[in-house]
Amino acid sequence: MTDQVTINPIVLQRADPCVLRHEGTYYFTGSHPRYDRIVLRRADRLEDLQAAEEVTVWTKHATGPQSQLIWAPEIHRVDGAWYIYYAAAPVDHGTVDAPSENETFNHRIFVLENTAEDPFDGEWVERGQVDTGWESFALDATSVVIDGAQYLVWAQQDLTVRGHSNLYIARMSTPWTLATPAVELTRPEFDWEIEGFWVNEGPSVLVRGGRVFLTYSGAATGVDYAMGVLTADADADLLDPASWTKSAQPVFVSDPSVGQYGPGHNSFTETPDGDAVLVYHARTYTEISGDPLWDPNRHARAQVLPFDADGSPLWGTPVPDTRPTPTSTEVLPADGAF
Template identity: 30%
Template sequence: MAIPIPSGRGGVRRRTVRTLLAAVTAVLVSAVVALVAPSAAHAGPAFTNPLNSTGPDPYMTWYNGNYYLMTTPWSGPLTMRKAPTIAALKTATPAAVFSAHAAGRDHSIWAPEFHLLNGPNGQRWYIYYSAGNGDIETQRVHVLESAGLDPLGPYTYKGMIFGSNNWWGIDGSVATINGQLYFTWSGVPTVLWRDSDPHIYLVALANPWTVTGARTAISAPTYDWERQGTPMNEGPVAIQRGGRTFITYSASACQGPDYKIGQLEYTGGNVLSAGSWTKKAIPIFQRNDAAGVYGPAHHGFFKSPDGTEDWIVYHANSSAGDGCGSTRTTRIQKITWNADGTPNLGVPVATSTILAPPAGEPAGPAVAMRLQSYNFNTRYVRHANYDARIDANVSPLADSQWRIVPGLANTAGGYVSFESVNFPGYYLRQSNYDFALVRNDGTAQFAADATFRQVAGLADASAVSYQGYSAPTRYLRHYNYLLRLDPVSTATERADATFRLTA
């Protein structure tokens, strides 16, 4: 049982020796610490979802050294966030990129997407978004064109993409297939939205803001999993690899927890023939109750900065009772590809899951995270004279701030390491199950002793616990306020081994 003792009793003889040695070397350490750079493997800080406090219908990309992100604004200006790392994107201030919403397209401003396309004036960015006069029957897709190659604009209004066609539509996106640019969206076969279930449509484009020819419905909500709450197919977006084209889309009602993602594949022939598209009979991304993720859909895809990874950006709720409003937040995670060449979106991860950044992300400033004790919630994991413990009222605050990076010994599978913010290059390391702040010596043993697998909190699944990498039957916990790596079995031990991540 962990019995609290006054902080003055935290030192035993071996720690006193360590403290004395630390005092002798403190001047030397302070002289060299500014020269110690974080390991190159840690370029780009680790992060957790979500990327914002509210962010429905997200779309993002990496371009020319920065990520760019847009979400539904509901009203007012269309805005875009910009940052060189995912961690920095979480705190980036939205920049207004367009606000000249004329009457009739100044309400219900939804689902902006932006694409770099070849137009009559060369390459330009095009923003596609839905808007109307406040009556859902008036929703149409509108197009903006950038003046140059800056995603932040300025932009000019090009028009309503359907032209003279009186098509209801939302959630527009584009895809180039067999050299032809196409527009895809959620529409209805009749004039009025209320008269039919939304389908996924496809039409050719004469230029990035003008449709040409007839439209084709390539998907309707026919499966039971597409009809939960409300029969719905919406939010189509293309992803292409190895010469194959897939259009993934959102299904069922966004008002409920069963909003999910389905998949279509172009299988050859006339792109505008419904028979050229094959629907997967089961959803490919859906709620994960164990992780507290509900209604994960309305999404996009983007490449990692080095172009080697595919990532999904999507919105989700943290409660099954949340609806189709501002509770939805933007989340991202890496996707993979199945052996048959189809996309594997995996399962949506918990907001407590620490994720390695996209490959090739540039080094960014340290993101200061703190580990709050679950059962002594005024205390935080900190280093003091290179020892590791939990304390309240930590001064300086940086002693309790950590740069949580991909594991030194294993960058996959949820493994992390804890680098000191104010002593870069120094990590929490266990030795004989005792913890200290130690400079990385580059050895495999150091990496193993300084790596831990983040798992759901042993005392509370909404929090986190850390399993040893070099001692996988043991967990990071506090005992008498000192950090240990111990076996955990009792309720008290589980609480001692549980923490909350805070800023």
Template identity: 35%
Template sequence: MSPVAMAQRTFTNPIKSSGPDPWVLQKDGWYYYMNTTGRNLTLWRTHNLAELATAESKIVYTPPAGQPYSRDLWAPEIHSFNDRWYIYFSADSLNNRSHRVWVIENASPDPMQGDWVMKGKIGDKADHWEIDMSVIDYKGQLYAAWSGWEGPTNGRQDIYLARLKNPWTIDGDRIKISQPDLPWEMHGDVPQAWQKNGEVPKIYVNEGPEFLQHSDKLFIVYSANACWLDYCLGLLTYNGKGDLLDPGSWTKSQNPVFVQAPENGVWAPGHGGFFRSADGKQDWMIYHANRSATDGCGDKRAPYIQPFTWHADGSPDFGKPIVNVAVPAPIAK
């Protein structure tokens, strides 16, 4: 194989120079990619993720000015259900307290074509603050997981789960399945710029929940601590027997399952997502991380991807962040 051909099939992390809250969906040999832009919903696609930085891209949706979803668009995810495409994204109109999740739909076979139509806000009955929604079809039933506040303004971010009656409507009540309650989840000092009158308030964070299914096991991987601190990934495991909406059906791992590697120049890895290679044989994770301990929560966060394996008990083995080495890309179509 020529050096040029080899270069086309490998990459080094980060796979793009910037891209907070990255997401990949692999479908029919295409890798569809999204990340937070803050202003619009941009979709990339490629047959070869090693070429993501130069992949075809298109702004598929720009919210009209003055709408309750017109500002601070975060954490977009593209999904496909019942031969239609859906993008879930968090947005607000005035400030963070108005953040909710919104859904757009496209009936075209090609998500880069056709019209994206606003289906509306997807939330619980009491209209609580929410961000970072992801959705799964589990045994023929749609479920959504997201990060939310227990009250209207308490600021502590918990993980909630709900059943869906269709891809844009919650069916029934939201159920809290995790809150920051372990020592490693509670490193919540806020940045100095947010402090007032010398006070150092705490914000404890569980966010970015992502479903991960392996054989007969179901997990939710979530981000803990905070993006300006030692962000890391935690794990919730479904016991496989009870109702998914019963908090007792989920067990939280007592330690994080993926942490930063300052010795490799990787800080605050979080907001992980998961996909399979086009040949269906390899499991991959995507996450964002910083290249400095002081990079914070802005556009310095860049996307990293790497393969992962499984422990003997069926739980994911994410290893350590991989950086500065050539990695064979996910199998291309």
């Protein structure tokens, strides 16, 4: 196995990080702290993403359902085209300050497509909202292709279920259209998932050694934020909830000994040698001034994910910083100078 990523954070002030390695290049996107745009970076090494040029490929609308709080973009490559899944809300997006049990934001899931060979070229075309089967708070879509079938996994609120969001899966007929009804895989139930808010969100999928590991994040986005995991056999019916086993305990949590708090909303990529890499965000402090939504200092981090002899991930703990990080609430320029 290769060494750990040598520089962390890999990108400052970009929460909900998504990294895709394609033909030797790392493509990065994440939530911009102003929540008004979708950005991309690329580099040959994860350590070089911070210094990489950041390009805005899409900006929020002036009005309508995509005019506020652009969250958690993910970049994917499917059938020779590029896709970005993201969540957006109308200006009248719901209660920002301390939403009650069933009073949340008003996000929906949307898709951009680019058929150019280079995602920094060509045109990003809006393919519209993903029809998940019902209208409610929906966000954090991720996609995976397994045995030729594309699946979407996302978080959404069911007003008949206590909490803000559960996780669902469906097979897709196109990268913006579901082919099957949504199937609930998990809802907030354990103590660690309901600290502050009742949340299951931020799913990501890793297929390794004949198994599918579906990670997600729970609780409010401060120090209690943590990652859980569901596991299934890769040849099982992934649309059957019985195929999945859910860990009762979080697998990746805050570590005060290295000054990392609220790790979560992860994605997976790989090293040039094919080792799995866990990408996630975390803060370096616990005291937040004002609304945590507008604190920009959830930084993107990455570390190699080892496995035991049975092929199970050894999740470990967040790595310490090796790059200076800001603590003020000022949004840095794209190059991260401060």
